[in-house]
Structures are given as structure tokens and as C-alpha cells.
Amino acid sequence: MTLLQILAGTTGQLLSTAAVLTLLILITFMSVRLQRRYRKHRVYRLLNTALCFSLTHQALMLLITMYSGIFPAWLNLAAIVLQVLSFLIINFVVLELYTKPRRLDHFLFIAGLGVTIALTIFEVIWNPDLLVSGNEHVSRPLSLDIFAVVIVYMGLQFILPRIGQRRTYGAGVITYFTFLLVHAINHYLFQDAVAALTIVTFILPILYFTLLFILMFEWVIERLQSIYVSSITDGLTGLYNRQHFMKKAQQYISHGHTVTFLFCDLDHFKKLNDTHGHHYADGVLKQVATILANETDGIGTAGRYGGEELVAAIYDPRSKPELVAETIRARIESETPVTVSIGWSTAQKQISVQDVIHQADQAMYHSKTTGKNKVTAYKDLKQNVTSESKRAQLTEPTQPLSKLT
Structure with missing residues (x-):
């Protein structure tokens, strides 16, 4: 056989x-x-x-x-x-x-x-x-x-x-x-x-x-x-949720990267919700999130901080944060029916991720309250505050010599 x-x-x-x-x-x-x-x-x-x-x-x-x-x-x-x-x-x-x-x-x-x-x-x-x-x-x-x-x-x-x-x-x-x-x-x-x-x-x-x-x-x-x-990830935008974004950003800093944080807030988003409905507003938010993800791809990461607030962390030393932020702002203005106010801040030594994001948030708030649809750097905001303080001290009226004596 x-x-x-x-x-x-x-x-x-x-x-x-x-x-x-x-x-x-x-x-x-x-x-x-x-x-x-x-x-x-x-x-x-x-x-x-x-x-x-x-x-x-x-x-x-x-x-x-x-x-x-x-x-x-x-x-x-x-x-x-x-x-x-x-x-x-x-x-x-x-x-x-x-x-x-x-x-x-x-x-x-x-x-x-x-x-x-x-x-x-x-x-x-x-x-x-x-x-x-x-x-x-x-x-x-x-x-x-x-x-x-x-x-x-x-x-x-x-x-x-x-x-x-x-x-x-x-x-x-x-x-x-x-x-x-x-x-x-x-x-x-x-x-x-x-x-x-x-x-x-x-x-x-x-x-x-x-x-x-x-x-x-x-x-x-x-x-x-x-x-x-x-x-x-966030279920609506597909970006990292707040918790994981913070964790990811901390990893960048721990690895020795100089990280810049962008804080973005959509202008008049509540009005968009009220006039066009949640479904339309959600679609716009997805568009903005896609732009943010595209512009940070390869140089950092993006996340949803809450509501209409989006954040990004940029770690690539070859990228200029102000140019990235301005590109994001310009694209959102031209490609979506909304505009965005952006603030950014670079992490310094001995400062937490939460504190840097808070600084970027303050810069964003300045953009929001001074005309919207603009980019503000926290360092410029800080310098302006310092300059105004010094100017106030220099222009403070002095007491007459007679009163001093």
C-alpha cells in the first residue's frame, strides 16, 4: 500500500x-x-x-x-x-x-x-x-x-x-x-x-x-x-479626550521636548447651536477638529478639552507655534462657517501641563475679548502686562517737595 x-x-x-x-x-x-x-x-x-x-x-x-x-x-x-x-x-x-x-x-x-x-x-x-x-x-x-x-x-x-x-x-x-x-x-x-x-x-x-x-x-x-x-478619544470629533491628551502632553515633556500648547475656542458657537441646531453645530465642530488634526499631524497632537474648546500640543522644534496657530485660524475661517480665537504658550521648566494650558487659555481669552478670530501668545500678553505696569509706575504723579518736607 x-x-x-x-x-x-x-x-x-x-x-x-x-x-x-x-x-x-x-x-x-x-x-x-x-x-x-x-x-x-x-x-x-x-x-x-x-x-x-x-x-x-x-x-x-x-x-x-x-x-x-x-x-x-x-x-x-x-x-x-x-x-x-x-x-x-x-x-x-x-x-x-x-x-x-x-x-x-x-x-x-x-x-x-x-x-x-x-x-x-x-x-x-x-x-x-x-x-x-x-x-x-x-x-x-x-x-x-x-x-x-x-x-x-x-x-x-x-x-x-x-x-x-x-x-x-x-x-x-x-x-x-x-x-x-x-x-x-x-x-x-x-x-x-x-x-x-x-x-x-x-x-x-x-x-x-x-x-x-x-x-x-x-x-x-x-x-x-x-x-x-x-x-x-472623543466620540464626536475623534480627537483625544481631555484625560488622554494631558497624559500624552506630559509624555512629550518627560521625553525632553519643548512643548507648545494651543488653546482654541470657536467664536459664537452657542449662537450657531441655537440657530442651526445641534446636528449642524456638531458637523462644524468635526470640521474644525479635522483641520486641527491635519495641521498638528507629525508635529504634535490634538484633543478636545471640553465643549467647543479644542487643544493642541506641538513638540517639533522646527515648527513655529505662531505660524501653526495662524494657519489653523486661517483655515477654519476659510473652510468652515465659524471663526476661532486661539491662545498659545510654551511650557517652561518646573511648570505643570495644567498650568501651561491655563496660560494658553488666558491668551485665548485675550483673543476672545479683543475682537475674536485672532491668535495671541501668552508671552506677548505677559509682556504687555509688565510694560503697562512699568508705564503706570513711571507716570504716577510725584508729591510736591514741600509736602515731603
């Missing part, structure tokens, strides 16, 4: 089943952990159901292979039905993981379950040999094989364009279709007599469940990343 014949027989089936069972156990472990964490989500229960069907299918195939002729013939039919149901449910679960299914999606899913059951009953009535023969190769439910191909088509047509991980999902569905095609050719044309085709049908399920494992693993990573990003 050649190696090809050995791998095409019981040994190949056992190796394939063992590999698939290992992958299924790993996927099931992830799915159970997700269900425990998110008990309210029905999708994980569906996924666990599909995985149980797949595990049962593999267990039945293992028993049928090892103890051929002992178990009743209907177990082979049951294994095929479980395989189709599992594939159908897994496709629906993938859709639900990435998007909210529509009513049509739910209808097609329930209809698919019903069609699977109906075709099983039809096959039992039409082809009684499925329950009589103990030989797996005598007869297979052709209608279920055809319906599995229909599920493949539905997945590629209606699920693939609406989800993430399209390459992984698409590769998995095509792998499953290839398995169905090779299996059908080998079974219906050659009565399972071609060893090479049989080996391919052993390998393809391993590849399919490997891709399913990768898809699930990447989805978990995406979810963790999404949770982290949502915890550090």
Missing part, C-alpha cells in the same frame, strides 16, 4: 479530524469566553451552537471512520446535516459580528434553517438508502450539497461586502466551496475512488477552520483595539 493510499484511508481521515477538532476547541474556548463577558449578546450563543454542531459532526465522522459498519447509517446523514447547519450559522454569525443584520438577513437565515430541515426530510423520503445503507459512499444527500453551494453564493454576495476581514472571510468561503466541489467530483463521478481527491477533501476542512480561527482571533483584537481607542 502506497503512502497516498494510506493518507486517503482511515489514517488520513483521523489526522484531518484530529486537526479540525483542535482548531474547533480553540475557537470554542474564545467563543465561550466572549459569551461569559457579553451575556446579553445572542450572537455568541449562536456561534457556540454552530461550533457544537461542528464538533458533533467531526466526532460522528471520527466514529464512522473508526467503526465503519457498526453505527447506523442515519448517523452519516446526521453528520452531513450538522455540517450544513454549522456552515449556515457561522456565516450569519460573521455578519452579526461586524454589522447589525437587517430584517431580510434574519428572514434569509431562518429560511435557510427551514430549507435545511425540509431538504433533509425530502432526502429521507426520496432516497431511503440514506437510512438503510451502512456504507457512507453508497449515497449522499445531493440536495444538501447543492444547498451548501447556495449558502456559499449568499455569503459572497450579501455578507462579504458588509464586513471587516473580507480577505480572510472570502478565503474561508472559497475554501469551503472548493471542498464541496472536490468532494462532489470525487463522490458522484468517481465513487470516492480517487485517492488524491480524497486527500484534498481531508486537507480543505483544516484550512477552512484555520481561516475561521484567524478571523475570530483578528475580530477579538479589533474589538480590544476599538475599546481602547474609544476610551482615549
Whole structure:
């Protein structure tokens, strides 16, 4: 007996089943952990159901292979039905993981379950040999094989364009279709007599469940990343939230950078809210945030401080803060229906981030109260205050000498 014949027989089936069972156990472990964490989500229960069907299918195939002729013939039919149901449910679960299914999606899913059951009953009535023969190769439910191909088509047509991980999902569905095609050719044309085709049908399920494992693993990573990003960013503007912006700015200073802070406040934003509504005002705020993010990209970072107040931290020594601030002001004036008042201040040694932001806030307030739509540096504001103080001292009237004596 050649190696090809050995791998095409019981040994190949056992190796394939063992590999698939290992992958299924790993996927099931992830799915159970997700269900425990998110008990309210029905999708994980569906996924666990599909995985149980797949595990049962593999267990039945293992028993049928090892103890051929002992178990009743209907177990082979049951294994095929479980395989189709599992594939159908897994496709629906993938859709639900990435998007909210529509009513049509739910209808097609329930209809698919019903069609699977109906075709099983039809096959039992039409082809009684499925329950009589103990030989797996005598007869297979052709209608279920055809319906599995229909599920493949539905997945590629209606699920693939609406989800993430399209390459992984698409590769998995095509792998499953290839398995169905090779299996059908080998079974219906050659009565399972071609060893090479049989080996391919052993390998393809391993590849399919490997891709399913990768898809699930990447989805978990995406979810963790999404949770982290949502915890550090503002939901409306996409900029860093106040807490993370302060943390990021402190990191710049800790690394020895000279950091300049810009404090931006939109002019007449409350009036915009009152006259055009919150939805329109939110859209304008997003526009401004995009401009701020674009102008600080590569030279610093930006965040939402609160309300219509946005902040930026610039650490690039080649960038001139006054030019960056003026560019931001000019772009907001020309590209949005609002203007902005900006103040900026550079962090000095032995001063906290909060204090520097407060200085930039004071400079912004000066811009706001002296005409709006302008940029003010805190150092200029401080110099003006000092100059005015000295001027006041010089112009203070002196007392007559007679009174002094």
C-alpha cells in the first residue's frame, strides 16, 4: 500500500479530524469566553451552537471512520446535516459580528434553517438508502450539497461586502466551496475512488477552520483595539479626550521636548447651536477638529478639552507655534462657517501641563475679548502686562517737595 493510499484511508481521515477538532476547541474556548463577558449578546450563543454542531459532526465522522459498519447509517446523514447547519450559522454569525443584520438577513437565515430541515426530510423520503445503507459512499444527500453551494453564493454576495476581514472571510468561503466541489467530483463521478481527491477533501476542512480561527482571533483584537481607542478619544470629533491628551502632553515633556500648547475656542458657537441646531453645530465642530488634526499631524497632537474648546500640543522644534496657530485660524475661517480665537504658550521648566494650558487659555481669552478670530501668545500678553505696569509706575504723579518736607 502506497503512502497516498494510506493518507486517503482511515489514517488520513483521523489526522484531518484530529486537526479540525483542535482548531474547533480553540475557537470554542474564545467563543465561550466572549459569551461569559457579553451575556446579553445572542450572537455568541449562536456561534457556540454552530461550533457544537461542528464538533458533533467531526466526532460522528471520527466514529464512522473508526467503526465503519457498526453505527447506523442515519448517523452519516446526521453528520452531513450538522455540517450544513454549522456552515449556515457561522456565516450569519460573521455578519452579526461586524454589522447589525437587517430584517431580510434574519428572514434569509431562518429560511435557510427551514430549507435545511425540509431538504433533509425530502432526502429521507426520496432516497431511503440514506437510512438503510451502512456504507457512507453508497449515497449522499445531493440536495444538501447543492444547498451548501447556495449558502456559499449568499455569503459572497450579501455578507462579504458588509464586513471587516473580507480577505480572510472570502478565503474561508472559497475554501469551503472548493471542498464541496472536490468532494462532489470525487463522490458522484468517481465513487470516492480517487485517492488524491480524497486527500484534498481531508486537507480543505483544516484550512477552512484555520481561516475561521484567524478571523475570530483578528475580530477579538479589533474589538480590544476599538475599546481602547474609544476610551482615549472623543466620540464626536475623534480627537483625544481631555484625560488622554494631558497624559500624552506630559509624555512629550518627560521625553525632553519643548512643548507648545494651543488653546482654541470657536467664536459664537452657542449662537450657531441655537440657530442651526445641534446636528449642524456638531458637523462644524468635526470640521474644525479635522483641520486641527491635519495641521498638528507629525508635529504634535490634538484633543478636545471640553465643549467647543479644542487643544493642541506641538513638540517639533522646527515648527513655529505662531505660524501653526495662524494657519489653523486661517483655515477654519476659510473652510468652515465659524471663526476661532486661539491662545498659545510654551511650557517652561518646573511648570505643570495644567498650568501651561491655563496660560494658553488666558491668551485665548485675550483673543476672545479683543475682537475674536485672532491668535495671541501668552508671552506677548505677559509682556504687555509688565510694560503697562512699568508705564503706570513711571507716570504716577510725584508729591510736591514741600509736602515731603
